[in-house]
Amino acid sequence: MLSSQKINLSKIAAKAITPLSFRTFASSAVARNVSINLHQGSFESYNCDAPSLEVNISKEELVRMYKSMVVMRRMEMASDGLYKAKLIRGFCHLCTGQEAVAVGMETALTAEDKIITAYRCHGFTYMRGGSITSILAELLGRKAGISGGKGGSMHMFTPNFYGGNGIVGAQVPLGAGISFAQKYLGNKAATFSLYGDGASNQGQVFEAYNMAKLWELPSVFVCENNRYGMGTAANRSSANTSYFKRGDYIPGLKVNGMDVLAVHQAVAYAKEWTVSGKGPLLLEMETYRYGGHSMSDPGTTYRTREEIQHMRSNNDPITGLKQRLLEFNVITEDEMKAIDKAARVEVDQAVEEAKASPEPDVDQLFTQIYQKEAGVKSLRGREPEETHYY
Amino acid sequence: MSMTFLRSPRLATSLSTASKNFVQQASVKHLHTSMKNQYAAPASPPPAEGFLPGVANSKLIKHTHHDALRNPELAGVANGETKKMNTFQAVNDAMGIALATDDTACVFGEDVAFGGVFRCTMGLSEMFGRDRVFNTPLSEQAIAGFGIGMAAMGSTAIAEIQFADYIFPAFDQLVNEAAKYRYRSGGEFNVGGLCIRTPCGAVGHGGHYHSQHPEAHFAHTPGLKVVVPRSPIQAKGLLLASIRDRNPVIFMEPKILYRAAVEMVPVGDYELPLGKAEILTQGKDLTIVGWGAQLYVLENAIQLAQKKMPGLSVELIDLRTILPWDVETVCNSVNKTGRLLIAHEAPKTQGFAAEIASTVMERCFLRLEAPIQRICSYDTPFPLVFEKFHVPDMIRCAEGIERAMKF
Numbered sequence A: 001m002l003s004s005q006k007i008n009l010s011k012i013a014a015k016a017i018t019p020l021s022f023r024t025f026a027s028s029a030v031a032r033n034v035s036i037n038l039h040q041g042s043f044e045s046y047n048c049d050a051p052s053l054e055v056n057i058s059k060e061e062l063v064r065m066y067k068s069m070v071v072m073r074r075m076e077m078a079s080d081g082l083y084k085a086k087l088i089r090g091f092c093h094l095c096t097g098q099e100a101v102a103v104g105m106e107t108a109l110t111a112e113d114k115i116i117t118a119y120r121c122h123g124f125t126y127m128r129g130g131s132i133t134s135i136l137a138e139l140l141g142r143k144a145g146i147s148g149g150k151g152g153s154m155h156m157f158t159p160n161f162y163g164g165n166g167i168v169g170a171q172v173p174l175g176a177g178i179s180f181a182q183k184y185l186g187n188k189a190a191t192f193s194l195y196g197d198g199a200s201n202q203g204q205v206f207e208a209y210n211m212a213k214l215w216e217l218p219s220v221f222v223c224e225n226n227r228y229g230m231g232t233a234a235n236r237s238s239a240n241t242s243y244f245k246r247g248d249y250i251p252g253l254k255v256n257g258m259d260v261l262a263v264h265q266a267v268a269y270a271k272e273w274t275v276s277g278k279g280p281l282l283l284e285m286e287t288y289r290y291g292g293h294s295m296s297d298p299g300t301t302y303r304t305r306e307e308i309q310h311m312r313s314n315n316d317p318i319t320g321l322k323q324r325l326l327e328f329n330v331i332t333e334d335e336m337k338a339i340d341k342a343a344r345v346e347v348d349q350a351v352e353e354a355k356a357s358p359e360p361d362v363d364q365l366f367t368q369i370y371q372k373e374a375g376v377k378s379l380r381g382r383e384p385e386e387t388h389y390y
Numbered sequence B: 001m002s003m004t005f006l007r008s009p010r011l012a013t014s015l016s017t018a019s020k021n022f023v024q025q026a027s028v029k030h031l032h033t034s035m036k037n038q039y040a041a042p043a044s045p046p047p048a049e050g051f052l053p054g055v056a057n058s059k060l061i062k063h064t065h066h067d068a069l070r071n072p073e074l075a076g077v078a079n080g081e082t083k084k085m086n087t088f089q090a091v092n093d094a095m096g097i098a099l100a101t102d103d104t105a106c107v108f109g110e111d112v113a114f115g116g117v118f119r120c121t122m123g124l125s126e127m128f129g130r131d132r133v134f135n136t137p138l139s140e141q142a143i144a145g146f147g148i149g150m151a152a153m154g155s156t157a158i159a160e161i162q163f164a165d166y167i168f169p170a171f172d173q174l175v176n177e178a179a180k181y182r183y184r185s186g187g188e189f190n191v192g193g194l195c196i197r198t199p200c201g202a203v204g205h206g207g208h209y210h211s212q213h214p215e216a217h218f219a220h221t222p223g224l225k226v227v228v229p230r231s232p233i234q235a236k237g238l239l240l241a242s243i244r245d246r247n248p249v250i251f252m253e254p255k256i257l258y259r260a261a262v263e264m265v266p267v268g269d270y271e272l273p274l275g276k277a278e279i280l281t282q283g284k285d286l287t288i289v290g291w292g293a294q295l296y297v298l299e300n301a302i303q304l305a306q307k308k309m310p311g312l313s314v315e316l317i318d319l320r321t322i323l324p325w326d327v328e329t330v331c332n333s334v335n336k337t338g339r340l341l342i343a344h345e346a347p348k349t350q351g352f353a354a355e356i357a358s359t360v361m362e363r364c365f366l367r368l369e370a371p372i373q374r375i376c377s378y379d380t381p382f383p384l385v386f387e388k389f390h391v392p393d394m395i396r397c398a399e400g401i402e403r404a405m406k407f
């Protein structure tokens, strides 16, 4: 059975790398496309063929990838600063180092596709259309926040981004349900459910795998393996650290998650796979978080500084793409500097806007608990006069 | 749109000058201590467990050796030494003793071998070995189930759920397996050796998923015990009792108290009784029941109310065990005072105050002189920026006292 599947897969693999017609930014200027060869070790497959190592992509798209990653990193630096200035309270999980995952995914998807992830969600929110101001304002708990300032760090959503979730693993079966609805409604789109190497050990992840395969859902399970779940190294939490193989009956791909083009290629492949009716697929993005788990974790007690430094200087997704842009004459060094500068200005301005936004109105404490029309007329406060009426 | 829930700040302005000064002093002190204790290093983030001002100066805290040992419940260690400990250290000390005195005992949970998020298990894996103090994968349901299986073999399982907000994936195991094993096996098996520790409660900035105080969910389950300590001495004795109790116990540690105050904690092995409330101050006008960190809010609220109502005599009771709770102590007190106020951090509807109020109504109906006051959080998800409005703060509690007294 598996071998017959493999034969089908090779066709898909071949198809996935050609014109990428389903992309958001399908470029009209075909002449401006470049063809880039990925490194040999970019993919490892399980019960499926690996995508081609040759990426055809427009120069605009490459520049957009670069710009997005630079903005994302700036934005997280700003979050870091705001947290240390005690303006952001509560919990705050930065994605610095993991930018290629959110960016490479987005360039391979359309607005019809859905994404859901855990608390390390600032980058995805940005890629799925959230403005920098609305993200920073949410972190600050301000009115201009993307959830009206009600949730903070883990609670960010856009129309095709289902969050942002603080309960580790909880988002994965939700993703299966979202993809079922897509299939049921006849949408030609897929759902990407992200979770970490730590989260991959929650039982509900496996429950979701089973449903997705049983019902052949257009569900892509994406494990962001950044090697640690809080202070616990992957090999100390997981009996099998080949996360792409953990779907057993679901084929999988391991992807160099520090290379935005490899991510892009794998996600395009996964979308094609699921939307063409092949059922679910697993992707393991090998990535790395530069900072601690959250702001209260220095991130250096359970791993060496050398390890962090090594990843930063040899595998950085922004540096990697930068080299490619120069190598293929996509843009000049000066143009890149201008992008960097513009990103800083944009983020700085967003910081000021977010800081200027007031806290939400206090009556927001009582809203959005139930649907207004659902027949809940009031919420009880401490005494009869304190009952809040809708 | 009704803005009545803003009454608390308004009430503050209508308080007498004396109480206003009190409020001001309290907040100035807060600023002072918080700057000194927590924010010394400008680049360091605020502590994850938050900070509750004033606890260190609370009269409920036993600052000296003699003060600590005056407690008759500590008679067994009355001649022993005491040592300065914060709540997280007292919890650690209790687990150390449990491991040292019981070869079958193990401690496990997410990152506990490294000390855990709140440092409660610090040093234990070094002292007792990685085979007895170990990290688990991120799997709450299985952590609970694993502990249940271990306990069914007669071993002692001390499991940590990193935050009480994450206990819900384990809810089924606790409610359907742990609580019912003895009953449904006709006494063949039980999970008496299971104790689940979990940090709970508001910390000032925890938001939706790092703040909840879910005792009431478990108090609805016959077969479980639920315990909430208020201080280092209490935490050590109650935790040792919870670990050794022959029933599954959920031990909820108010995380804001982990570093809030030190007490002189007996270094010896002692247990404090489960199912037994403690009367913290004797009084004749009003009974107040609380548990955990809320007691310090209540202590301040009582002082505030006494400024306004000189001579007001309050009986403050720490319930300590939520399930099974000490009906006798509470009802005896209400029969004496005729008035009752209960305050807790969880939302009001179906909070544990409702159970207490109902039982007291049945038992003390003819003695009651005012409606029982429940001062709780509002019926909303735990908010981020609105925490200060959500929780039953000092002023709302003081207002409740006034309402009970002036009815």
Ligand SMILES: Cc1ncc(C[n+]2csc(CCOP(=O)(O)OP(=O)(O)O)c2C)c(N)n1
Pocket (backbone or CB within 6 Å): A120, A166, A167, A168, A169, A195, A196, A197, A198, A199, A200, A224, A226, A228, A229, A230, A293, B110, B138, B140, B162, B166, B169
């Ligand atoms: C149910 C639940 N258990 C525990 C936690 C606490 N917690 C938050 S993140 C985390 C580690 C998750 O690691 P991983 O899945 O690898 O994601 P990463 O942080 O590396 O992105 C833990 C234990 C939680 N939020 N929810």
Ligand SMILES: [Mg+2]
Pocket (backbone or CB within 6 Å): A196, A197, A198, A224, A225, A226, A227, A228, A229, A230
């Ligand atoms: Mg991880």
